[in-house]
Amino acid sequence: MDLEQLFEQNKEQSLHGRYITLDAIEPLLNRLNTNHELRIIGKSVLDKPIYKYQIGTGKIKIFLWSQMHGNEGTTTKALFDFLNLLHSGSELANQFLAEFTFCCLPMLNPDGAKLHTRANANNVDLNRDSQDLTQPESKVLRATFEDFKPDFCYNLHDQRTIFGVADTGKPATVSFLAPAFNEAREINPSRLKAINIIAGMNAVLQQYIPGQVGRFDDSFNINCIGDTFQYLGVPTILFEAGHFQGDYLREETRKYIFMALITSFKIISENDIVVSKLDDYLSISQNKVVFYDFICKNIKINYDGIEIITSFALQYKEELIDDSICFTAYIAKIGELDNYFGHFEFDGKGAFYSDNFNNIPKLDQKADFYIENNIKFVNGSMIL
Template identity: 75%
Template sequence: MNLEELFTEFKEESIEGRYITIDSIEPLLQKLNRDNQLKIVGKSVLEKAIYSYQIGIGKTRIFLWSQMHGNEGTTTKALFDFLYVLNSDSELAKQFLKTFTFCCIPMLNPDGASLYTRENANKVDLNRDSQDLTQPESKVLRAVFEGFAPDYCFNLHDQRTIFGVSDTGKPATLSFLAPSYNEEREINESRLKAINLIAGINDVLQEYLPYQIGRFDDSFNINCIGDTFQNLGVPTLLFEAGHFQDDYQREETRKYVFMALVSSFAILSENDIVDNGIDKYLNIPQNKVVFYDFIYKNIKINYDGNEIITNFAAQYKEELIENQICFNAYIIQVGDLENYFGHFDYDAKGALYKDEFDNFPKLNQKADFYLDNDIKVVNGMIKI
């Protein structure tokens, strides 16, 4: 099976970029609702509909949800691409629909999606509300989980551009986790199923995404939904969609999430599970905070009358302006950046820093400046 060709064939072109809202996906859900598979399973704080979509007649029950955090829409795009596979007449769709019953919530947090915030409208992180269930969205997720009684859960998220694959200098384009079920981070039967499946997914994806797959930290927090569901005895997989080179709209990453989803169910349907995959799983390099969006090295600055050479880093803030996500670069670190990498890395070779303020890179200042008067940097990028 060529996963690249499969993605190209079934990619849903009408949604793209980073700003994925309920208005973006409602027409797609209606289009897929061929046999009353679509239900409104609850309402958000601001009374927006939360939908579930169920398809398949198989014995193995798969529960997937995306955009628990409203500003994390990459996996939502990939989930729709996958749903289009399931709604095709392909042999793969027939195989999957005979083996599995899928239930998905494509957007758990429609208010956060519209506001482009991690939290919901009450400023609560739903991924820290799995025990107290203070929010309507958290209650919806738990109710669907209990009513559907899944055999596997897929918890779909985005992660920031700061994450790399250990110290390799490669961005963590995808990261996976089999969440812990207890403080001791022990491995029981449920967690082992998730570990073995992730080991299998990684084996497949290394062909397409070599050295850019990480393993997320497994510290236990019962307030996180993945840890809760794992604790309740259901094998749970966390997907984290990260950065691919020059792909701030996450369209390349979307492709790899799609590949991971298809691989997951191909492995399960063919009973091609890696046995005792613990070592393979643990050999996936750890996700690590090692990246900035921009690093500028060997910059000359005047500091108290003395010329010194320093480095500094800038990071994009994703800001919602007039229904568009704008990437605005701000200086966030000055000094020793040893052991850090930049998605854009520039060696100024002693060029003199100047800006329209104090000719000194200050924290939280926009990354607009000059180097030796002839190089202009606008919003982090070099304009010569």
């Protein structure tokens, strides 16, 4: 099976970039609603509809939800790519529809999506509300879980560009986790099923992004929805869509999420989850905060009359301006950076730093500066 070709055939062309809102997906849901698969099952804080899309007639029940955090739309794009596949009429689509029933909440947090924020309109992180259920969106998710009674749960997220695969210097383009179900982080049969699926997805993704798959920290927190569902006995998999080299719009990453979804369903279909692959799972290196978007090394500054050589790092902030996401680079760290990597790195080789202010980099300052007065950087990018 050619997964790349499958992705290109089913990619939802209308969804692109980092800003994925309810306005963008509602027409797609209505288009895909060919046999009454679509229902409004609740409302957000700001009274926006929360949709459930259910398709398939199979005995194996798969529950997927995306954009629990409103600014994490990469997996939403991949989810619609997958839904397009299910409507393709292909042999694979027919197989999946016969073997599975898919229940999808493609945008749990439409208010956060509109504002491009992690939290909902009440400034609550829905992924810390699985026990108290204080928010309408949390209640919708839990009610759907209890009504649908899934065999597997897919918790779909994005992660920031700061994450790398251990200390390898490679970005964590895709990361997974089989959440713990107790404080001791033990392995029971339910968690082992999730572990085995992740091991299989990793084996396939290594063919496309070698060394760029990470394993998320499994510290137990019952307030997190994945931990709660695992605690309740349902194998749960956390997906984290991360950074691929140069792919700030996450268009490459969505492809690998799509590939992982397809692979996971093939694994379940073939019942390739009965033999323990715990060692393979544990061999996936853990996520680690080791990246900045840009590192400028070995630049000279005049600090209180003394010339010193230092380094500094920049990080992009995603800022919503006129319904568009702008990546604005700010100085995030100054000084020792030996244990960090940059998605882009520049060696100043002792050249002088200057800017329009004090000619020394300052934290939280916008990244517009010169190196030796002849190399200009605007918003963290070199202007040739």
